Amino acid sequence: MFMSKLILETVNLTLKIEDKIIFQNINLKIEKGTIHALIGVNGCGKSSIASVLMGLKKPSSGEILLEGESIVDLSITERAQKGLTLAWQEPVRFEGLSVKDYLSISRKTKNEKSIKDALESVGLISEKYLERFVDDTLSGGERKRVELASILLMKPKVAILDEIDSGVDFIGIDKVLDTIRKIAQNGSVLLITHQDEFLKIADKATLICNGNILRTGEPQEISKFYRYECTYCVDENNPDLALEELLNVNR
Amino acid sequence: MSIDRKNEYEALLKLLEKGGGNAEEIKNNIGANMILNKDEVISVNETEGIKLKATKIPDGVKASIIIKEGYKETKPVHLCFGMLPKEGKQIIKSEIIAGKNSKVKILSHCIFPNAVHIQHIMEGKIILEEGAELIYEEEHYHSEEGLIEVVPVQEVVVEKNAKYFNNFKMKNGRAGKINIDYLVTLKEKAIAELTTKIGAKFDDEIKMKEKIILEGKESRGLILSRIVLRDNSTSEFVGITVGKGAYSKAHVDCSEIVMDNAKASAIPEIQAFDSTAKLTHEAAIGRIDQKQLCTLMAKGLSEKQAIEYLVNGLLN
């Protein structure tokens, strides 16, 4: 039997909100066991793609395939149970829910120690954090790391991490990078990021430009193109024509 | 203790234990305790620093709790107000005096396991003398379906530098009709925090009126309420803070989650009589936060399970 290398694939995925195109014709191909970066300027549509993949928003058209099966009509819960999960760009806070209880939700094994290990993995001392609450008493960086620990415990097939790096300090960053690699050992990661540090651990990168995929390829190359060559990304006040041209060139 | 009393005593403690309460401390008489069933005093255990007195009144008991000056105790005083029958009325008139610089926690367990139609009226007069610290926790264990009418009324005076913490919590069962009426007066540098957490269902009716008068300068007050309403339940919340003392400060934080056909209203009222007083309030009534729900669902929980987690977090 033919075994596809792809774990997650989108086909002409498009989202319009009240006639406004948020993104269109997105054809993403994420391979098993890889870290796939999604980059692009603020507002280009990265988080919107993540939301549609997870099922928070319905796409206007297009397909989402997880291991070759359509998941477009599945609920968030069903998608998660099939192994897809998402860490939001701005994780929410939960009054009265302890870090320990929060992490127990995503823990796959009965093993209590796995929770401690997950916290240590993201660089949080478990004794200090287990009894804390996942509410607004956690700092931004702490909250992000707790979220990443939760994703690690889920052992997902595909983890979408939306700027999991933002707000994490320079010491924590290495822990976060290591943890992302760990997640990729058992699954794949769609990594939305603005940081070069993070592109270094990616196997592939896709550049989103005004809701379109402009290029997919080797991360450093895509990053260089994004920063220096894409006239649309470099100067967003450029007319739409530039984007059209770029899209044609890259087709 | 007569055989009846002994049976009642054991029944109440068993129920308390089943509901997650600490019955061991009562059984072993660790700390002071008082146990009532309806209008009968079942047992009283005093300690060196805590004087307890209970006398029968029509339909209830008059209880007095006096904490000696300077007495500090880490083990809580257990008050067990039970009502084993299905129907009836129980009136508890209590008087609590926390002596100067004393520090005590009172755990009041209200147990109505068989209630079909019960009225439970608690009228408390509480005085915290200078520098005293009192934590008063009221935990309710109700039957799953019965209609219980609970009327907790408290008049509290918190003298200079004293601290009063009141927690009202529905541990299990159906809330029924709850009509809370608290009036707390704070003297110079006194502190009061009133926390109420209630989950309501069926056609439960929750009414709360909590008022803090900040009389003394630099006194501080907090009214915090968390209410989760399902089915056809209703709630009316009124939180009043009155700032009279210079640099007094108070905050009202009321958050209610409304599901099904439930209805809620919240009225925070603020009255400042001193230009340096700072009174703030926030009230939020709404359905469950969608982003919170989605976050938990993205971890594989069903919507129902996710709601349970959110509600438990809010109420515990």
Ligand SMILES: Nc1ncnc2c1ncn2[C@@H]1O[C@H](COP(=O)(O)OP(=O)(O)OP(=O)(O)O)[C@@H](O)[C@H]1O
């Ligand atoms: N509900 C909405 N209605 C209208 N426009 C929306 C809506 N949601 C998002 N947008 C717009 O869609 C675009 C893409 O937003 P998105 O959050 O996906 O960007 P992003 O690439 O994640 O940006 P950032 O790097 O800042 O996180 C933005 O221009 C945003 O303003």
Ligand SMILES: [Mg+2]
């Ligand atoms: Mg974004």
